Amino acid sequence: MTLFWLSVGFGFVTASVLAISAVGLSLQFGITNYINFAYGDFMALGAYFTYILNAEYLHLNIWVAVLGGSLMMGILAVLLNQFLLSPFARRFSKTFYVMIVTFGLSLIILNTIYSFWGPNVRTYVMPLEHVVHIGPFLLTRDQIIVMFVAVALMIGIHLMLKTSRLGKSMRAMSDNTTLAMTSGIDTRRITTITWFLSGTMAGIAGSVLGITEGNLTPAAGELFLFVIFAAVIVGGVGSIYGAMAGALLIGLATEISAAFINPAWKLDVAFVILIFALLFRPSGLFARPGKG
Amino acid sequence: MSAMWYYVFTLVFFLFDYFILAMGLNIQYGETGILNFAYIGFVAVGAYVTGATSLPNAAGTGQQYILGWGLPFPLNLLLGGLAACLLAVFVALIALRRLRTDYLAVVLISVSLVLYDVINNYVPLFNGADGLYNVPEPFASVLKLTTNSFVPFFAALTGVVALLMWWVMSRITKSPLGRTLRAIRDDDGVAATLGKGVFRYQLTSMLIGSFYAGVGGGLIIQFGGSFNPTAWLPAETFVVFAVILVGGVGNNVGLLVGALLVETLLIHLPAFLPDIPGHPGLIEYIDTIVVGVLLMVMLWFRPQGVVPERVRRSPFSLATRSSKTLDDRAIIVPTNDGESTPVIQQETANG
Numbered sequence: 001m002t003l004f005w006l007s008v009g010f011g012f013v014t015a016s017v018l019a020i021s022a023v024g025l026s027l028q029f030g031i032t033n034y035i036n037f038a039y040g041d042f043m044a045l046g047a048y049f050t051y052i053l054n055a056e057y058l059h060l061n062i063w064v065a066v067l068g069g070s071l072m073m074g075i076l077a078v079l080l081n082q083f084l085l086s087p088f089a090r091r092f093s094k095t096f097y098v099m100i101v102t103f104g105l106s107l108i109i110l111n112t113i114y115s116f117w118g119p120n121v122r123t124y125v126m127p128l129e130h131v132v133h134i135g136p137f138l139l140t141r142d143q144i145i146v147m148f149v150a151v152a153l154m155i156g157i158h159l160m161l162k163t164s165r166l167g168k169s170m171r172a173m174s175d176n177t178t179l180a181m182t183s184g185i186d187t188r189r190i191t192t193i194t195w196f197l198s199g200t201m202a203g204i205a206g207s208v209l210g211i212t213e214g215n216l217t218p219a220a221g222e223l224f225l226f227v228i229f230a231a232v233i234v235g236g237v238g239s240i241y242g243a244m245a246g247a248l249l250i251g252l253a254t255e256i257s258a259a260f261i262n263p264a265w266k267l268d269v270a271f272v273i274l275i276f277a278l279l280f281r282p283s284g285l286f287a288r289p290g291k292g
Numbered sequence: 293m294s295a296m297w298y299y300v301f302t303l304v305f306f307l308f309d310y311f312i313l314a315m316g317l318n319i320q321y322g323e324t325g326i327l328n329f330a331y332i333g334f335v336a337v338g339a340y341v342t343g344a345t346s347l348p349n350a351a352g353t354g355q356q357y358i359l360g361w362g363l364p365f366p367l368n369l370l371l372g373g374l375a376a377c378l379l380a381v382f383v384a385l386i387a388l389r390r391l392r393t394d395y396l397a398v399v400l401i402s403v404s405l406v407l408y409d410v411i412n413n414y415v416p417l418f419n420g421a422d423g424l425y426n427v428p429e430p431f432a433s434v435l436k437l438t439t440n441s442f443v444p445f446f447a448a449l450t451g452v453v454a455l456l457m458w459w460v461m462s463r464i465t466k467s468p469l470g471r472t473l474r475a476i477r478d479d480d481g482v483a484a485t486l487g488k489g490v491f492r493y494q495l496t497s498m499l500i501g502s503f504y505a506g507v508g509g510g511l512i513i514q515f516g517g518s519f520n521p522t523a524w525l526p527a528e529t530f531v532v533f534a535v536i537l538v539g540g541v542g543n544n545v546g547l548l549v550g551a552l553l554v555e556t557l558l559i560h561l562p563a564f565l566p567d568i569p570g571h572p573g574l575i576e577y578i579d580t581i582v583v584g585v586l587l588m589v590m591l592w593f594r595p596q597g598v599v600p601e602r603v604r605r606s607p608f609s610l611a612t613r614s615s616k617t618l619d620d621r622a623i624i625v626p627t628n629d630g631e632s633t634p635v636i637q638q639e640t641a642n643g
Binding site for chain 2: 084097099103107110119222274275278
């Protein structure tokens with residue numbers, strides 16, 4: 001039973017990383033209506049930006065570096081949208097073209113990371129881990145911080161969507177872009193802000209993944225992308241709350257299963273859940289009209 | 293035979309092989325509009341099954357794999373193609389029937405990742421991360437071919453197979469089946485209204501394309517004698533898409549041009565360049581970046597590809613069309629400064 005509770009603890013940690021990344025991906029998908037296949041590489045690049053600040057230059061504290069690295073990723077995401085993705089999305093009516101562009105972008109970012117840092121495993125510079133007992137859970141201090149960051153971000157996103165003018169505009173655009181535009185919402189500005197948020201969250205998620213895994217590799221984000229997709233689809237594509245629920249479900253399921261079967265099959269547990277979700281509830285737990 | 297000819301025939305082999313792979317993806321995406329982002333997974337299944345059926349029984353080979361029937365050349369290739377079709381049925385029944393466009397693309401890319409994960413981790417299937425090796429070279433013992441003479445021989449053999457498959461594919465695209473597939477690509481709702489069972493046709497297209505993928509993969513494993521997970525990372529699908537987009541979607545001749553430009557000149561030729569001292573692998577990384585950038589530039593300035601799809605006119609059609617290529621329709625003029633609003637299609641009645 002101890003093993004079970006331990007894996008539940010790890011499940012919450014994985015779910016936290018997953019929730020940050022899934023919400024970042026969902027926000028952008030809801031607004032622009034195409035999947036960003038380079039999102040996993042956004043995560044990896046954000047993690048390497050953090051690495052620059054933390055281990056290569058400046059030698060900042062890891063959490064300050066995470067903040068700086070993910071803001072850099074957010075700015076880069078805005079630039080990529082402005083000069084690459086948005087022109088393609090405006091020019092071609094088929095989402096295929098912009099999807100293929102994100103696919104290509106994914107290759108470009110991944111190989112840029114390889115060119116600069118090589119395929120070797122890197123680690124952040126962090127103080128020694130203290131293991132803390134909380135009830136039946138056994139967690140490191142950094143894992144607890146990761147969970148707090150995730151919960152704070154989720155609450156922040158929730159409040160922004162429900163109360164602020166920006167959040168309301170985002171929800172309106174996500175429902176119907178044309179209607180939002182005719183109602184006087186500056187859709188370009190909202191799109192830019194959304195890409196900033198999405199890029200920043202990818203950066204946070206990537207760095208935090210590097211912290212919880214204890215290492216970072218260029219392809220880490222790409223491998224994690226599938227788990228994010230599983231969480232987003234199980235929750236319901238385009239639904240922020242669905243993404244949160246999906247992240248919790250997939251995070252707990254993969255980690256708890258790892259306590260009973262070979263941990264190498266974690267990914268396949270997520271896939272089996274995805275298949276069942278597709279068979280019995282293809283539009284997801286929190287389906288939204290027009291998004292499935 | 294000098295080493296240079298050895299390289300030249302290697303390039304010729306990959307040209308023909310990627311021509312086959314491009315035809316398979318083209319009937320799925322170019323003719324039917326299915327975004328098969330798991331394409332390289334079908335190639336891999338074809339390669340593994342071809343390899344495992346031509347290898348002798350696994351006992352005593354130092355490898356672990358299923359099958360091991362020791363079959364001769366055309367049979368193992370056919371089985372490889374059929375195995376890829378089997379995967380297509382599985383994928384189509386779960387995903388294709390329920391999902392459209394981006395959603396389907398996400399699920400397919402997940403299929404490709406999970407397939408990769410399973411084959412990489414489950415050693416008894418196809419020898420895990422080490423992959424299959426020592427796969428017999430077809431006809432090598434009958435014709436007494438050496439390592440050097442095998443390469444030009446197999447390149448020529450692949451050329452014959454590619455020619456045959458090109459002939460079959462051009463028959464398919466000209467047939468009523470090809471017309472129906474293009475109708476579904478252009479508007480599946482309209483095709484359904486005309487009484488076409490959209491899902492059945494999509495499944496047919498998936499099966500044909502997967503067979504081509506499987507055969508293309510089977511040829512790869514027989515050419516090199518080995519195949520392991522590093523050969524089919526999910527991003528490889530992007531290379532095949534680059535081939536058909538650069539060459540020209542929906543045009544079989546364009547696919548050959550695309551295979552020449554992307555696969556032969558951009559992917560395989562730089563592999564023969566010497567490494568930059570102190571930076572192992574850097575050329576390969578830069579090469580991949582160049583492929584990505586080239587595709588974006590190509591999509592922006594010439595979305596119809598080097599050799600565009602011909603407009604097929606019905607002899608009974610009264611309408612005169614001013615546009616020279618079909619892809620003029622793919623470009624929309626922005627009506628305002630906001631984003632265009634692509635619609636994700638709901639399930640159709642037939643889907």
